[in-house]
Amino acid sequence: xxxxxxDFQRSESxxxxxxxxxxxxxxxxxxxxxxxxxxVSEEMEDCSGPGPDxxxxxxxxxxxxxxxxxxxxxxxxxxxxxxxxxxxEKIKEExxxxxxxxLDLELRMNEVLKSRLEDxxxxxxxxxxxPTPAANGKDADKEKPPQGETLYLxxxxxxxxxxxxxxxxxxxxxxxxxxxAEEPLSAKRLTxxxxxxxxGARPVTNFMRNLSAxxxxxxxxxxxxxxxxxxNAAWHGWAIxxxxxxxxxxxxxxxxxxxxxxxxxxxxxxxxxxxxxxxDDLTVSEKFQLVLDVAQKAQNLFGKMADVLEKIxxxxxxxxxEITQKLYISLWVTFLSSCILPYKLVGFMIGLYAGIxxxxxxxxxxxxxxxxxxxxxxxxxxxxxxxxxQLKERTNATMSRRIQPVVARGSLATVPCGxxxxxxxxxxxxxxxxAFHEIFNVSENExxxxxxxxxxxxxxxxxxxKMPTDYIRNGMLYVTENYLCFESSSSKSASSKKNKVIKLxxxxxxxxxxxxxxLPGSGMGISIATPSTQKPLVFGAMIHRDEAFEAIFTQxxxxxxxxxxxxxxxxxxAISIDKHLQ
Numbered sequence: 001x002x003x004x005x006x007d008f009q010r011s012e013s014x015x016x017x018x019x020x021x022x023x024x025x026x027x028x029x030x031x032x033x034x035x036x037x038x039x040v041s042e043e044m045e046d047c048s049g050p051g052p053d054x055x056x057x058x059x060x061x062x063x064x065x066x067x068x069x070x071x072x073x074x075x076x077x078x079x080x081x082x083x084x085x086x087x088x089e090k091i092k093e094e095x096x097x098x099x100x101x102x103l104d105l106e107l108r109m110n111e112v113l114k115s116r117l118e119d120x121x122x123x124x125x126x127x128x129x130x131p132t133p134a135a136n137g138k139d140a141d142k143e144k145p146p147q148g149e150t151l152y153l154x155x156x157x158x159x160x161x162x163x164x165x166x167x168x169x170x171x172x173x174x175x176x177x178x179x180x181a182e183e184p185l186s187a188k189r190l191t192x193x194x195x196x197x198x199x200g201a202r203p204v205t206n207f208m209r210n211l212s213a214x215x216x217x218x219x220x221x222x223x224x225x226x227x228x229x230x231x232n233a234a235w236h237g238w239a240i241x242x243x244x245x246x247x248x249x250x251x252x253x254x255x256x257x258x259x260x261x262x263x264x265x266x267x268x269x270x271x272x273x274x275x276x277x278x279x280d281d282l283t284v285s286e287k288f289q290l291v292l293d294v295a296q297k298a299q300n301l302f303g304k305m306a307d308v309l310e311k312i313x314x315x316x317x318x319x320x321x322e323i324t325q326k327l328y329i330s331l332w333v334t335f336l337s338s339c340i341l342p343y344k345l346v347g348f349m350i351g352l353y354a355g356i357x358x359x360x361x362x363x364x365x366x367x368x369x370x371x372x373x374x375x376x377x378x379x380x381x382x383x384x385x386x387x388x389x390q391l392k393e394r395t396n397a398t399m400s401r402r403i404q405p406v407v408a409r410g411s412l413a414t415v416p417c418g419x420x421x422x423x424x425x426x427x428x429x430x431x432x433x434x435a436f437h438e439i440f441n442v443s444e445n446e447x448x449x450x451x452x453x454x455x456x457x458x459x460x461x462x463x464x465x466k467m468p469t470d471y472i473r474n475g476m477l478y479v480t481e482n483y484l485c486f487e488s489s490s491s492k493s494a495s496s497k498k499n500k501v502i503k504l505x506x507x508x509x510x511x512x513x514x515x516x517x518x519l520p521g522s523g524m525g526i527s528i529a530t531p532s533t534q535k536p537l538v539f540g541a542m543i544h545r546d547e548a549f550e551a552i553f554t555q556x557x558x559x560x561x562x563x564x565x566x567x568x569x570x571x572x573x574a575i576s577i578d579k580h581l582q
Contacts, residue, residue, distance in 0.1 A: 025073075113156070116167070187291045194294050210266055215362045227359045234351035237344060311385040319391065323381045436478075440485045440501045448478040448485075451551045458548075460486050460500060461515070461525075461538040473498060477539055479552050482559065484528070486539070502537075504552075504559045506530050512549055515540040526552065 160167070183189065217223040233242040253263055318324045338346055365372035365379070372379060386394070437444045448455070455476035465471050475488040482505070488498035507528055514523025515538065525540035526549050542548055 117156075187287060187294075190298075191290065191294050194297060206266065215358055216366060217363055223359065227355070230355050230359075231352075234348065234355055237348060237351075239347070239351040307387050310387045311382065314385055314387075314391070320385055323385060326377075326381065439487060440483070440499060442480070442483055442485070442501065446480045446483060448480055449551060449555065451547065452477070452479050455487070456542055456544055456548045458486075458539045458542040460488070461540055462533075463535040463538070464533055475499075477542075477548065479504075479548075479555055481555065484552060500537075502528065502530060504556050506532075507556060509536065510549075510553060510556060512545070513538055513540070528552075 213219070214223055214226060230239070230242070233239050250265075253265055257263055314320060315324055315327065365376045436442075436448070437446060440446075455478050458475070458477050460473045460475065462471060462473075473486075473488045473490060475486055475490075478485045478487070482503065484502040484504060484507075486500040486502075488500075490498060507530055509527075509529035511527050512523060513525040513527035513536075515525045516523075524542050524545045525538050526542065526545060527536045527538050529536040539548075
C-alpha cells in the first residue's frame with residue numbers, strides 16, 4: 001500500500017508540474033499576445049485565492065481546459081506565421097495594381113468603341129448612370145450600369161459579331177514605306193532575266209507579227225477573207241462583237257493547247273529559239289563576252305523604249321508645236337463629232353476607216369516607201385518628233401548661232417584664252433589647256449571634225465619608249481582635216497611635248513588593234529604606223545573605237561585621194577606600199 005500511495009503521489013506531482021507549465025505558457029502568451037488577454041484572464045480568475053486546490057483542479061477538468069487552450073494558441077501561432085510567410089500586404093498591393101490595369105484597359109476599349117462609332121448615326125444622349133447603394137455591404141465602389149446602356153452594349157456586340165469582319169476591311173491603315181532589298185549584280189541573273197523577258201514578250205511579238213503579215217497580205221487568201229469578213233461586220237455594226245468573239249476564240253484555243261492539243265493558228269510560222277548550250281563549262285573569256293552581249297541587248301532595248309517614251313512626252317508637251325497642233329485639232333473634231341452625230345454612225349465611220357487603212361493604205365505605204373515618205377502623215381510626224389538628246393543638240397546649236405555674230409564682230413584680241421576661232425565658219429573651238437591651234441601648234445584653220453568635237457578619251461601606247469611615264473599616256477584624241485591630234489592629260493602647259501600631232505598624209509598604215517588578246521571581241525584600240533616610229537602607235541581603251549576608226553580612215557582616204565592619183569585597188573595596205581615607193 002505504501003508503494004502504491006507513493007506512486008500515486010508521484011503521478012499527481014507530475015500532473016501538477018504539467019499544469020504549472022501550461023499556466024506559465026498561458027501567461028507568456030498573454031504577455032506577448034495581448035489579443036488573447038480576455039481568454040487568459042478568464043482562466044486566471046479562478047487561480048486567484050489563497051492557494052490552488054490541486055485535488056479540485058484535477059477533479060474539475062482543468063487539464064482538459066488547458067489542453068484545449070494550448071491547441072487554440074498553437075493554431076493562432078501557426079496562423080500568424082502563415083500570414084508572415086504569405087506577405088498579405090504585398091498581395092494586396094499587386095491586386096490593386098491589377099485593378100488599375102483593368103481600369104486602363106476598359107478606358108482604352110471605350111475609346112476604340114467611340115472611334116468606331118464616329119461614322120455611325122448619332123445616338124440620343126444618355127444620362128450618366130446614377131450611383132446605387134451597395135448590396136449586402138459588399139462592392140461599395142462598384143456601380144451597376146443602367147438597363148438602357150446594357151441593351152445598347154448587347155446590341156453593339158451582336159452587330160459587331162456579325163459585321164465586324166466587314167467593318168475591319170474598311171479601316172484606314174497608314175501606308176508603310178518599305179524599301180525592297182536590291183540584289184547584287186550577277187552575270188548569271190542578268191542573263192536569266194533577259195531570257196525571261198524574251199520569253200514573256202514572245203506572245204506579244206508573235207501577235208504583232210501575225211497582224212503585220214495580215215496587213216502585208218503575206219497570205220493572199222487569208223488576208224482577202226479577213227478583209228471581206230471585217231468590212232461586212234463593220235458595215236452592219238458588228239465590228240466590236242466580232243473582235244470580242246475572236247478574243248473568246250483565242251482563249252478557247254489557248255485552253256485546248258494547255259490541255260495538250262497541238263493547234264497552230266498563225267499566219268506565219270512561229271520562230272523557235274535554238275537550244276543554247278550549257279553555260280556551266282564556259283571559260284572566263286566566254287563568260288565576259290556573254291555579259292557584253294547581254295549588256296548590249298539591254299542597252300539597245302532600253303534605248304528604244306526611252307525613245308518611244310520621250311517622243312510621246314514631247315508630243316503632249318508641245319515641244320514640236322506644228323505636230324501637236326494636228327493632234328489637238330483631230331481631238332476637237334472627234335469630240336464634236338461624238339457630240340453631234342449618233343454613236344452608231346460614229347462607230348461605223350471609225351470601223352470603216354480602220355479596215356481600209358489596215359488592209360489597203362498600210363499595204364500600199366509599206367510596198368512603196370517613197371509614197372509613204374510623202375503622204376503617210378502619222379509616220380512622218382512620228383519620225384519628226386524629237387527625243388531629249390536631239391533637243392539638247394538643237395539647244396547647243398542655237399546657242400552657238402547666238403554667239404557667232406558676237407564673235408564675228410569682235411577682234412581676235414578679245415577672244416579669251418583657251419578659245420580658237422575659225423575664220424570661215426566663225427566657230428569656237430577650245431580645249432582644257434587653251435586654244436586648239438596653240439595646243440598642237442597647227443594653223444588656225446585646223447579644227448576638230450564634228451564627229452569628234454569633244455574628243456575621244458583614250459590612252460596613247462608608245463612602244464618605242466621604255467619609261468613607264470612615256471610608255472602610256474591618258475588623254476583625248478582629235479581628228480582634223482589634216483592632222484590627228486592627241487592631248488595628254490598630264491601636260492601642264494600649252495604646246496607641251498607630251499602632246500602628239502600626226503599628219504594624216506604621213507600615216508603608212510591604220511588598222512583596228514586588240515591590246516589584250518585575253519579579252520573577247522575585236523579589241524578597243526587603233527594602231528597607226530608612221531615613218532617616224534619604229535613600232536606603230538596604239539590608241540587603246542577607246543569606248544567609241546569603231547566610230548573613231550571610221551572617222552580617221554574616211555578622212556585619211558579623203559586626204560590621200562586628193563593628194564595622190566587614184567590607185568587601182570582601194571585597199572589601205574596598197575596605198576601604204578605606194579607611198580613607201582614614192
